Amino acid sequence: MIEVRHLTKRYGNHMAVSDLSFKIEKGVIYGLLGPNGAGKSTTMNIITGCLGATEGDVLIGGHSITEEPKEAKRLIGYLPEQPPLYMDMTPKEYLRFVMAAKNLPVKGRDGELDSVMEKTRIAEMQNNLIRNLSKGYRQRVGIAQALLGNPEIIILDEPTVGLDPAQIIEIRDLIKELGREHTVILSSHILSEVQAVCDAIMIISKGHLIASDTAENLTAMLAGTTTLRLEAAANESSVRAVLDHVDGIEDLHMMQSSGDATTVELKPEENTDIRARVFHAFAKSDIALLEMTSVRASLEDVFLELTQQEPLQEAAPQDQQESDDKRKEDA
Amino acid sequence: MIAVFKRELNGYYKSVTGYLLAAVLLIFAGIYCMVYNLSGYCANFEYVLDAMSFIFLIAVPIISMRTLAEEKKSKTDQLLYSLPISMTSVVIGKYLAMLVVLAVPMAIMALYPVILSQFGAVSFATAYGALIAFFLLGGCLLSIGLFISSITESQVAAAVITLVTMLLLYFMSGLAGYVSSESSSSLIALGILVLLFAVLLYYMSKNMLVSLAVAIVGIGALMLWYQADSPAFSGLFAEIMNSISVFDRFDSFVDGVFDLTAIVYYASISGVFVFLTVQAMEKRRWSE
Structure with a gap:
């Protein structure tokens, strides 16, 4: 559906996106994840033709965005980070303008307008000036604009930023609904959001794609680090004595100890379940187990690990210098 | 459209x-x-x-x-x-x-x-x-x-x-009329125009090299022309301004x-x- 080939965008000396390549398959909801300033918006702006790439190309349904922009843009509905709304229009007028600009067949426009307004639930505000709408409604008008003409690909840049929790849930449900008929790409710096909505996740950091997989697989990548946390009613040395006789413990970490209760974190050897063994060992020694929990690595851990190890591989100080310079320029 | x-x-x-x-x-x-x-x-x-x-x-x-x-x-x-x-x-x-x-x-x-x-x-x-x-x-x-x-x-x-x-x-x-009709003042006025154009070019393209080249070539050409035929410059600036106004x-x-x-x-x-x-x-x- 979309093929991004060796995309590079340079602002002066600052690399916003460097040599980014990936493919987007049909009918999947993708989450573009990364810390602020990672190059998410830049990437989306290039895919939608709002920004030119320094190097590389984007193919949308086989059409190059630079060489056949009209054909390529017809396949995309885009909601930029800040919804591009004309404040002096009503949602109805605005959507009519976008339909005319997208050159949709005149006959179907009324039906299209009604169905999109119903989907995004803005029908009751259709005749109020956009200037007077709340942020949640504005966001929905922005999404409605992207949906017009029923494009195959919907690209949403940070669609839930600045909304209240109820609105966030509404927008997420809407996105999930859209995912049934469209290919959706959304960007976010909030993990739980991407985890909740997306089928596939791409993690971007400093303009590089550092991971691209399903949410489950990404979590499984760090599944080896599943740990077992337990609290026993004994002092530190007796707990240690009991655990010394249990097989399959790779690592042992005393968390805290307060005389008659001790918390320990155990790292089992890969693919071994030691829970039963640990229980029996403590039962044999007549020590009460107060608590035992498996701690699985969350996507958050994967994300932090991936985005933090990145600068170590690169020449970190130089990168830092460049982004500092960029910040100064911006100021 | x-x-x-x-x-x-x-x-x-x-x-x-x-x-x-x-x-x-x-x-x-x-x-x-x-x-x-x-x-x-x-x-x-x-x-x-x-x-x-x-x-x-x-x-x-x-x-x-x-x-x-x-x-x-x-x-x-x-x-x-x-x-x-x-x-x-x-x-x-x-x-x-x-x-x-x-x-x-x-x-x-x-x-x-x-x-x-x-x-x-x-x-x-x-x-x-x-x-x-x-x-x-x-x-x-x-x-x-x-x-x-x-x-x-x-x-x-x-x-x-x-x-x-x-x-x-x-x-x-009207302003061009205030520039004296002597050849040398025409030259200076035109030179300033070339410089202004180069500055505008730099502002638009952010390309120092091209803007400098335009300024140098422009002023150089004016100087050469002035050397070759200075009487032609007499009143030239006002004339040009009038014709493009x-x-x-x-x-x-x-x-x-x-x-x-x-x-x-x-x-x-x-x-x-x-x-x-x-x-x-x-x-x-x-x-x-």
Whole structure:
């Protein structure tokens, strides 16, 4: 559906996106994840033709965005980070303008307008000036604009930023609904959001794609680090004595100890379940187990690990210098 | 293009801009018509247009300031970039809307000669010839305003720069007359013009090398030419300024001459600035 080939965008000396390549398959909801300033918006702006790439190309349904922009843009509905709304229009007028600009067949426009307004639930505000709408409604008008003409690909840049929790849930449900008929790409710096909505996740950091997989697989990548946390009613040395006789413990970490209760974190050897063994060992020694929990690595851990190890591989100080310079320029 | 045109036109008449412009234009047309035609017992409507050509100093910034600068500020330009329409049709749509906003009050002004003809002999040919030229002059100045709006970030900046540009254009031939007609002062004045052009080029392209090259080659060529034929420079600056002055071209219409070269000149200037506006918008996509 979309093929991004060796995309590079340079602002002066600052690399916003460097040599980014990936493919987007049909009918999947993708989450573009990364810390602020990672190059998410830049990437989306290039895919939608709002920004030119320094190097590389984007193919949308086989059409190059630079060489056949009209054909390529017809396949995309885009909601930029800040919804591009004309404040002096009503949602109805605005959507009519976008339909005319997208050159949709005149006959179907009324039906299209009604169905999109119903989907995004803005029908009751259709005749109020956009200037007077709340942020949640504005966001929905922005999404409605992207949906017009029923494009195959919907690209949403940070669609839930600045909304209240109820609105966030509404927008997420809407996105999930859209995912049934469209290919959706959304960007976010909030993990739980991407985890909740997306089928596939791409993690971007400093303009590089550092991971691209399903949410489950990404979590499984760090599944080896599943740990077992337990609290026993004994002092530190007796707990240690009991655990010394249990097989399959790779690592042992005393968390805290307060005389008659001790918390320990155990790292089992890969693919071994030691829970039963640990229980029996403590039962044999007549020590009460107060608590035992498996701690699985969350996507958050994967994300932090991936985005933090990145600068170590690169020449970190130089990168830092460049982004500092960029910040100064911006100021 | 039609979608953009309609939206823009709607924008002008939903806000106060379109009405304000019509009011300003018609008030001054009314005052001058009163003074020249009615009180002065003179049936030449073209004199009214000549007297009120300064109105463009105010009218052009009013119409053109928000057109592209505001899109940039409110980030709606991202919508235009992502829609399947070319930047050329966006810019032309906007330009046509500006022309219509100017044309509406002028259509009302076109009734004046008819009214005047009730009281005496009016030369309709010269009156309407001048009216068409007046409109084209406005279109030419609007294209400059459109271009300025495309390279500025805010309405206020666009308005101020457009106003200053209009002032310079209006007084250009007058100011050029103050440069002494000696060859050396012509050389210096032209040299300054080349430098200004190079600075503008640098501002637009951010390319130091090309701008410096243009400045050096331009000034070098002037110097060489001056060495070879210094008498040719005598009064040259004023001559050039007079021949490129858009406002001065309008005078021949007032004198009753339908000057085709001036029409072509206005159309070319408009074309060049619309083209430059498209380029400026395209460029923004590459070096934001």
